[in-house]
Structures are given as C-alpha cells and as structure tokens.
Amino acid sequence: MPLIAIYNPVCGNRSAKDFFDTHVIPLLERYNEPIDAIFATEYAGHAGELLFDFIQTAHGEISVILGSGDGTLHEIINYLASVATIQIPQLNFILVPCGTANALYASLFPPSEHNNVAYKLQSLHSYIASSQTIPLALATATLLSPLQKTIPEVVISSVVVSAALHASILHDSEALRERMPGIERFKVAAQRNITNWYSSNAKLLPAPGSGRVQIYDPTIKAFVDHPESNEVDHIVDVNGPFAYFLSTINVDRLEPTFKITPLASTMPGEDATCELVLVRPLRDPSISVDSTESRTSFAPKLWAIMGTVYQNGTHIDLRYSPDGEVTSSGDGPIVVEYMRCGGWEWVPVSWYKNNLETV
Numbered sequence: 001m002p003l004i005a006i007y008n009p010v011c012g013n014r015s016a017k018d019f020f021d022t023h024v025i026p027l028l029e030r031y032n033e034p035i036d037a038i039f040a041t042e043y044a045g046h047a048g049e050l051l052f053d054f055i056q057t058a059h060g061e062i063s064v065i066l067g068s069g070d071g072t073l074h075e076i077i078n079y080l081a082s083v084a085t086i087q088i089p090q091l092n093f094i095l096v097p098c099g100t101a102n103a104l105y106a107s108l109f110p111p112s113e114h115n116n117v118a119y120k121l122q123s124l125h126s127y128i129a130s131s132q133t134i135p136l137a138l139a140t141a142t143l144l145s146p147l148q149k150t151i152p153e154v155v156i157s158s159v160v161v162s163a164a165l166h167a168s169i170l171h172d173s174e175a176l177r178e179r180m181p182g183i184e185r186f187k188v189a190a191q192r193n194i195t196n197w198y199s200s201n202a203k204l205l206p207a208p209g210s211g212r213v214q215i216y217d218p219t220i221k222a223f224v225d226h227p228e229s230n231e232v233d234h235i236v237d238v239n240g241p242f243a244y245f246l247s248t249i250n251v252d253r254l255e256p257t258f259k260i261t262p263l264a265s266t267m268p269g270e271d272a273t274c275e276l277v278l279v280r281p282l283r284d285p286s287i288s289v290d291s292t293e294s295r296t297s298f299a300p301k302l303w304a305i306m307g308t309v310y311q312n313g314t315h316i317d318l319r320y321s322p323d324g325e326v327t328s329s330g331d332g333p334i335v336v337e338y339m340r341c342g343g344w345e346w347v348p349v350s351w352y353k354n355n356l357e358t359v
Contacts, residue, residue, distance in 0.1 A: 001060060001061050001062065001063055001092075002036045002054075002058045002060075002061075002062050002063070003033065003034065003035050003036055003062075003063045003064075003065070004035065004036050004037045004038070004039065004051075004054055004062065004063075004064055004065070005020065005024065005025075005035060005037070005038045005039065005064070005065040005066075005067065006038075006039045006040075006041065006047050006050055006051065006064060006065070006066055006067070006068075006072075007020050007038075007039075007040055007041070007065075007066070007067030007068060007096070007098065008040075008041045008047065008067065008068040008069070008072045008098065008099075009040050009041070011068050011069050011071070011072060011098050011099045011100070012069060012098050012099045012100050012181060012182075013181045013182065014181070015098060016067040016068065016096075016098035017040065019067065019096065019098060019120070020038070020067055020096070023117055023120075023121060024065065024067065024096060024121070024124060025038075027121060027124060027125075027128075028124075028128075031128050033128060035065075037054065041068075041072070044075065045075050045079060047066075047068070047072050047075055047076050047079075048075050048076045048077075048078070048079020048080055048083075049079065051064065051076055051079075051080070051091075052079065052080060052083065055086070055088065055089065056086065058089070059089075060089055061089055061090045061091070061092060062089055062090075062091055062092070063091075063092040063093075063094060063127065064091060064092065064093050064094065065094045065096060065124065065127075066093050066094065066095055066096065067096040067098045068096075068098055068099055069097070069098065069099010069100055069101060069102055070099060070101065070102065070103050070104055070158075070159050071099065072099070073093065073095075073104065073158060074156075074157070074158060074159070077138065077156050077158055078155060078156050081154075081156050092127075092133055093136075094123050094124050094126075094127045095108070095123045096120060096121070096123065096124060097120055098120075100181065100182060100183055100185075101183055101186075101254055101255045101256075101258075102256070103159050103160070103251045103253060103254045103255065104158065104159055104250060104251055105123065106251075106253055106255070106256040107250065107251035107252050107253055107264075107265065108123070108134065109122045109123065110265075111256045111257075136158055136250060137158070137249045137250055137272055138156050138157070138158055138249070139156070139157045139158075139161060139247075139249050139274065139343075140154060140155075140156055140157075141154070141155045141156075141157055141161050142154050143155065157249065158249065158250055159248065159249070159250060159251050159254075160246060160247065160248050160249075160251070160254060161246075161247050161274075162245065162246040162247070163198060163200065163242070163245045163246075163346050164196075164198040164200075164242045164243060164244050164245040164246075164278075165190065165193055165194070165196065165198075165243055165244045165245075165302075166244065166245075166246045168189070168193040168196060169186055169189040169190050169193065170189075171189075172189040172192060172193065173185045173186050173188070173189040176188060176189065183255055186255075190303075190306070194299045194302060194303060195295045195296055195298075195299045196243075196295070197240070197241040197242065197243055197281060197290060197295055198240060198241055198242045198243070198245070198348075199240050199241050199290075199348065199349040200240045200241075200242060200245075200346055200347055200348045200349055201237065201238070201239050201240060201347045201349065202237075202238045202239075202240075202242075202245070202278075202344055202345060202346055202347070203235055203236070203237055203238075203344060203345040203347070204226075204229075204235065204236040204237075204238060204276065204339060204341040204344050205234075205235060205341055205342045205343040205344060205345070206229060206234035206235065206341065206342050207269070207271040207272075207273045207340060207341060207342040208271055208272065208342050209270060209271035210225075210270075210271060211234055212225045212226065212229045212234060213225075213226040213228075213229040213234070213235075213236045213339060213340070213341045213342075214226060214229075214269075214339060214340040214341075215337065215338065215339045215340075216263065216316055216338035216339070218316065218317040218318075218319070218334065219331070221317075222267070223263075223267070223269070223340055226339065236339075236341075238278070238280075238337075240280065240349065241280065241281065241282065241290050242278055242279065242280055243279045243280070243281050243298065243302050244277065244278055244279035244302070244305075244336075245276075245277075245278045245279075245346070246260065246276070246277050246278070247274040247275060247276045247277070247344065248260065248261045248264065248274070248275045248277075249274060249275070251264065252264040252265040252266075252275075252313075257310050258309050258310055259309060259310075259312060259313035260277055260309050260313070260315075261275035261277060261313075261338070262312065262313025262316065263275070263313075263316070263338070269340050271340075271342070272342075273340045273341060273342060274340070274341055274342070274343060274344065275338075275339075275340060276337075276338070276339040276340070276341055276344065277316075277336060277337070277338055277339075278336070278337050278339075279302065279305065279335065279336055279337070280337070281294065281295075281298045281302075283320065283333050283334070283335070284298060284301070284320055284324045284333075285320055285321075285322055285323065285324045285332070285333065286323060286324025287324065301324075301326050304326055305318060305326060305335060305336065314328065315335070315336045316336055316338045318334070318335035318336055319331065319332040319333065319334060319335060320332040320333045320334075320335055
C-alpha cells in the first residue's frame, strides 16, 4: 500500500515542516516504514491537488500522513469531490496535528497534555502498529441563495457546519490569523460578535434509522424523542432568533478542551446523525423581546455558557432560574438545546451576518 506525507507549512504556528523533519520522518525510518513521497502545500487547496495527482499514478488503497489542521483535510475532501473523474480508492489518513484547533485529532485522541511530541505522534504509532481504522462520516451542506440565480454550492464537511456565533467566529478569526496563530484569536472574534443574534428559522430532519429528531434531557441525562417529532410529522421547526447554532460529525470537541457536543463520544448514536447545539435567547425567562438592551444583557450569560463548554461539556445540563439566571441545578427551561437529527435546514429571516461555515 503506498504511503505518502502531505504537510501544510503555514498552518497553526508554522511548525509542521520542523515537526516532520525532527519527529515524523525519523520515526518512520526507525520502524522501517518506507514512504513513497513527501509533499509540502504551497497555497490554499494545494493538498487536494497533490493527493489527486498521486492517486492517478497509484493502485489500490493509499495511506496519507497529513500534517495540518482540520481545514486542510476539509480542502482535500472537497477538492476530490469536485474534480474526481476517476474512481477514488480507499484513503487512510494518519493525522499529525499541526493546525490551530485540531478538532478531529483531539476527538480521536483525547488529550491530557496536547502539545507534547508523544501526543502528536499517536495516530502515526497506530498506523505503525496496524491498528484498526475508524471510518469518517461526511456531511453535505447545500448552500442556496434566493438573492442570486446561481447553481447551489455544495460543501462537504467532516467536522462542523455552523451558523450564528460560531460561523461569525470562524469568519472573523481569519483576519487575525497572522497576528494570533493560536486559539486565542477565536476568543477575540467571539468577543466581537457576542451581542449578535441571528434571525433565522430552522427545520430539523429526522435521523434515517429511528425516523425521529432526538433531544437531550438533562433530568435523565439521555436523549429522548423530541416531543414535536412524532408519527404524524417527523420534522421539528425551530424558530429564532439564535445566539448559537452548530452541528458536528465525527467529533465531540472543536478544541482540545472545548467539548461542545460531549455525548458524541460517551453516548454515541446508532444512526448517522448530526449533533446539534443551539442557544435561543428568548428561552431566557427574563427576556421577552429582541432589542439592543436584551442582546447586551444576554451577552455575559452567553459568555458564561461558552465557558462551561471547557468544563468537560457541562453546558448541556444548564437551566434557567425563574429570574433568568443560568444555573446548573433546578428544573427551569433548558439553556442549551442539544439534539440529534439526520440533517437541518437554515432559513435566514435577515441576511445580516447569517453566513454559514463548514469544516
């Protein structure tokens, strides 16, 4: 089986080349694992081109040591899906986390100390030991715009599809990448968007196996059928405004300790489903209207909610008190709605900052 390496020299803190030269290649040599080619990407989208060119010269399965973050894998998947004119063989990715957040790697190999060398080589050691591979689920996002008569854009995701705050964070953090290569830029982008609400409506589609949308019940700490997903109508309509709207596949976290969909790993579903997390400010008993004052008063609560994501994903158990305080006890309205569904539709009411982002 051919083995190649592709690394992105400018991802994360730009250490990929040095890490490959110092650790990855010597480890392969130590275990007599021959490598057919080593490529460094030179521009956005290049990784997909490099792999596609190699596929056309190879036969059978290909193993790819990928030194990057989640974005480079995203580029590869979408490039192969968009230009492939030949049968794509099975691809086995050996991940070396060189990016900023490395959500997929951190989910597959939950970290204790995620910056040490041994931790970053776990996937490569698994390959050398001929460990069993883990299939990667893919989600297809179709982007439609009623404002333009264009062909719909189709994007494939292997980690996250989001709208609302998280999409704004990803969008705005790109401008901060040069000055802030680490995850701190995500917090800066979050602060800039924390008072934004997003006027959209969403339709949650049932899981293919169960035929239901499910919602997490913090009282019994388990998923149950959503009360609006029944035999008559399986689809659940969820109206905004939204402060947070995000779905994941394959991962339970977006950073090493940011466990946004924690039950994806500890209580995995039987179907191929999206793990969906959303926050709707009007569920807060102290807020009845969407106003500048309401958005300002809710911002500290949303910031606190996001803080509990870093506390082993305890945000999914939060409740509102009768006066609108966010608490970890009581039986008030659920703060974070955590659902499982087969897919979803996002229909903006207002087009201001209602972009979607995929990784």
